[in-house]
Ligand SMILES: *[C@@H]1O[C@H](CO)[C@@H](O)[C@H](O)[C@H]1NC(C)=O
Ligand SMILES: *[C@@H]1O[C@H](CO)[C@@H](O)[C@H](O)[C@H]1NC(C)=O
Ligand SMILES: *[C@@H]1O[C@H](CO)[C@@H](O)[C@H](O)[C@H]1NC(C)=O
Ligand SMILES: *[C@@H]1O[C@H](CO)[C@@H](O)[C@H](O)[C@H]1NC(C)=O
């Protein structure tokens with residue numbers, strides 16, 4: 001009798017002081033202790049949307065770097081947040097290009113299948129999630145798009161797994177009860193991750209939360225902490241993100257140093273596989289470089305990417321999706337935006353483009369990714385050595401036209417170096433075969449580019465020379481015989 005009274009009192013006291021657990025079922029299984037080559041526990045913390053340089057200028061981010069290893073050559077993917085989160089656990093973005101509520105079929109494996117292979121405990125801690133395994137798109141400052149595992153049916157249709165998608169309050173409970181999993185992903189809410197508030201606010205929160213943990217021997221024991229950003233904050237830049245490795249698994253002698261090896265978000269999966277000798281997902285994780293601490297312990301040789309300029313890793317999931325198609329009138333507005341962005345010094349009016357399309361649709365192609373116009377090509381027949389003046393209407397295609405003319409081909413910088421221009425030019429040169437030669441005005445030092453397609457500079461008369469001057473000093477008149485092979 002006395003005993004049950006004590007239990008009653010105790011449980012009452014526990015309820016009264018208990019941290020705010022997520023409601024609903026949650027995993028209370030003991031944490032595993034599978035030793036790894038370099039770390040025994042990995043905690044990934046994802047912040048939001050900041051350029052490397054901007055994060056590097058923040059005093060709290062600098063403080064983090066002083067306490068760990070700053071990865072100066074680490075990349076995220078584009079074009080939006082959600083695919084990065086999805087990729088971080090699945091090894092691929094599966095072509096996702098949006099932040100919607102997506103569901104990936106149950107037969108698609110993730111890193112948790114790899115962890116389960118050796119019984120390595122895992123969990124997600126999502127700040128603000130209203131209940132364990134909650135599947136809604138938003139609740140307060142919690143957003144589903146920043147929850148990597150919930151998108152996978154292999155997790156969201158398995159109640160055991162769902163219970164491991166917990167809140168940040170559960171983290172405190174798991175920490176104090178020696179129940180921390182060996183693999184964890186943390187997403188602060190959209191205020192604390194800087195998404196809605198900026199780097200100053202986010203980094204202050206992060207340091208406030210992390211600093212005591214970095215002094216906690218139990219938390220730090222064998223732990224690798226990764227602080228990174230889902231993507232950078234600019235659309236016109238290669239997607240380098242500020243990433244710091246911290247924790248007890250880091251050699252104290254390396255605190256405050258940098259590592260310039262090329263890494264990306266898939267490196268977190270490949271490092272987990274190498275650390276615990278797990279299988280791979282068979283996706284982008286396979287060849288992703290492994291964090292140096294793990295590579296050193298497993299005798300793995302990373303391959304640096306020494307020339308990433310123009311690689312545009314941030315579009316890595318989309319080159320296949322930007323495709324050329326037939327231009328239509330509805331594309332003209334987007335086309336003009338691209339034209340103005342690429343050659344603002346050679347402006348042409350929308351009605352000029354629209355007239356070319358109407359007069360010679362076969363010669364007008366549009367490059368699109370989804371609804372976004374990312375490039376275009378305008379070409380049509382002319383009379384030999386008589387290209388039209390810039391920004392002028394043609395009236396008609398001359399009935400005695402005897403030369404093909406590539407008026408303009410432009411591709412946004414982000415979409416270059418993928419062979420997209422070449423594909424379009426081949427199509428245009430096929431149309432051009434009805435005429436003996438093709439000509440164009442080369443600007444911006446593109447002569448070597450056009451030489452690849454057999455175009456050579458040709459002497460021109462005074463009249464044509466005058467016309468060329470409109471295009472600037474470096475303009476060259478190039479022609480090619482259409483007998484040449486493509
Ligand atoms: C995976 O599941 C999806 C959806 O149920 C199905 O369409 C697809 O064929 C499956 N793929 C394989 C390889 O079984
Ligand atoms: C559900 O999840 C648990 C824990 O990850 C796993 O062991 C089990 O195989 C899963 N069940 C199914 C049907 O996938
Ligand atoms: C650190 O982890 C190892 C291996 O699990 C364990 O033997 C040791 O007692 C731990 N030390 C502390 C301070 O928690
Ligand atoms: C990995 O090994 C190299 C060569 O010994 C050393 O310079 C580097 O500091 C090591 N890196 C880490 C993170 O252990």
Ligand SMILES: *[C@@H]1O[C@H](CO)[C@@H](O)[C@H](O)[C@H]1NC(C)=O
Nearest residue numbers: 073260261262304305306307
């Ligand atoms: C990797 O390549 C980048 C870009 O060329 C270079 O800046 C960096 O020093 C290289 N790092 C290593 C470890 O080779």
